[in-house]
Amino acid sequence: MVKVGIIGVGTVGTSVAQILKDNADVISARAGTEIVVKSGVVKNLSKERGLDIALSTNVDDILDDPEIDIVVELMGGVEEAFEVVKKALKNGKAVVTANKALLAYHRYELAELAQDIAFEYEASVAGGIPIINALRDGLSANHIESIVGIMNGTCNYMMTKMTNEGVSYDAILKEAQELGYAEADPSFDVGGFDAAHKLLILASIAYGIDAKPEDILIEGIENVTKDDIAFAKEFGYAIKLLGIAKKDANEVELRVHASLISQKEMIAKIDGVMNGISVVGDKVGETLYYGPGAGGDATASAVVANIIDIARSGKSTPMLGFDRPMEGKKLTLKAVENITSKYYLRINVSDRAGVLAKITKIFEDNNISVETMLQRPALTGSANLLISTHIAVEKDIQNMIKEIEALEFVNFKPVMIRIV
């Protein structure tokens, strides 16, 4: 019999215990052994959870319990959780976590500590979708060319509603908060940080590359307006918050931002709170994984799959997919300023003669070539220029935006959305 201790018995922890009980028949048949939750650690003992497991408020009641085989860390946060899982590994216990922030900061230290002990984290990226499993095992024969993912359901819900129902950003954010899809402080989701944590985890498995959130380009969806969505629709794009990892020679781009993507791509067809991740391998081509990226039961499904895997075979795969670095071929992070992309810009200008000439001159001076341009009337006396470019370099775009912003007939800082 395999015994599990759960540290943090909130929504996901309760679902983990419930699944191990509800589905004990199929789980024990698949694992070849019974798996039971022996104990849990919570902050507040008086809260009713409807579970028949022993609860305490002291993590050591699990970490020092010689009967516990697998520690499930669902407490969240970074440093405190790091101390807890380190102690679990030191005590020889396998660890399963759903904690993406912990991994975004400490995955390489953990991989080092977990050389001979299973440390699994399927639920940390895209909830119930077994994307870690796919990338680490199913696609292991490939050099990964790119990963493009909808990794945040809140943002995808908001972008879908804005696109399909013409709702404004503020109205849909309020609705998402009322539905429980967005937090009271939504910045972790809408600012792209949640997606960035997940992207960093996938990038380690795909490329063996170490980076922290502060090293990469992270932008959110806060500046997307109805005008941008109208442009997107007119030119056959969807707008999505995407996490993107892309190999270019010996460098890897890592970035999270609102993106225009052709409606013909499968990933553009993923709507609502669902997540989806497209992976291109040099041999297999494109494969895509779709499903629920959040929710207690969906996330717990991934946690329990890891528990079953450990019960079956202990440690069967290196934690981050690499048993050793690629000889003489270490990939490095591409500097943000060197990223290349097509870009969309919305520039709000006072509607007068000579404006277009001045702006297009600045495009030319910065080596940026226009692909399409639309002019739309905006508020009284102003107009929006909606412009898409051919491939350009990030630093040129940023420089151009500064120069345009400085023009006296330009009313706001131009909004830029990258085209994928």
Added chain:
Amino acid sequence: MVKVGIIGVGTVGTSVAQILKDNADVISARAGTEIVVKSGVVKNLSKERGLDIALSTNVDDILDDPEIDIVVELMGGVEEAFEVVKKALKNGKAVVTANKALLAYHRYELAELAQDIAFEYEASVAGGIPIINALRDGLSANHIESIVGIMNGTCNYMMTKMTNEGVSYDAILKEAQELGYAEADPSFDVGGFDAAHKLLILASIAYGIDAKPEDILIEGIENVTKDDIAFAKEFGYAIKLLGIAKKDANEVELRVHASLISQKEMIAKIDGVMNGISVVGDKVGETLYYGPGAGGDATASAVVANIIDIARSGKSTPMLGFDRPMEGKKLTLKAVENITSKYYLRINVSDRAGVLAKITKIFEDNNISVETMLQRPALTGSANLLISTHIAVEKDIQNMIKEIEALEFVNFKPVMIRIV
């Protein structure tokens, strides 16, 4: 160093050897060991393959070679391949195969023989998509409620072209043959047999259910016409050849047939030669896996992933996902006549008075309730009745079709397509 022998060095076998060479850097880093192809067995030694491996025409040169760790079986066929892999297992060699026909008939005998030896077969279903991996490991915490998959790229290519370009079945079959998507004798693909083999493999992992192709409902796409596609479009459906496994209490339905499915479903959005499989678990909800279902490199990507997995950890998961049967809860195959579905019927009638009344009376006599009905003029003097029903039972539908076919003003056997 792990040494591989390939039996059957055709398109896929050549790709396997090539990937192990091209991607040796990333593969050895992930596996923690070198993996090399030592030898291959072919039918015709004089054919140029561009590979630098030892070739022979005798399978025993691989099966009896004490240096070979992993036998890759890509010879195809059923009984001869069965003998080869049995001998490989007997000689203590791990086996990797892409042979769906072998597994459709012999997977339980092989699972018995491979108790302690790795036997992997990711490439046998949906080519490069790691669906075995997902279903056996990633979703292991769930009772699987249903699997609905586009598992044959040839059929999906044909249905997509017929839908988007209005091409006739015969014209598109000819085109698919010219492009190499369909064989000279296309019946294995368009008749649904290829998809059925794959469905049976997935059903074993999901449900632990043993069945052979002759036990289940298998129909193809041969009877789909432009009229059916026009009906589908008008009512918001796509037409796809689907493999379906569905749990209903203690029974499992297994069936392959042309299907009408709402255009809003993700699986309906999968076009062209691509494959996709939607899996609904009781805890995770729907997840979907999309990618190339065929092609040398895509299929070989899955074969090599299995080789890496074995090089990493030997046998880590029971071959068919179950270490032992579910106690007292064996699922059984639902009889075809008891399957329930919504149905679409196309009935070609001579256009005269009283026809509709007689046909609707037969519907009523068989307990079948009409949801929508369209009448369209067809060839001179005849009309097509296009009818969709509410949920009905297969045996009632089959009986009704017989009664309708017997009417003297009905010109052909009615065409029936199930609605998913």
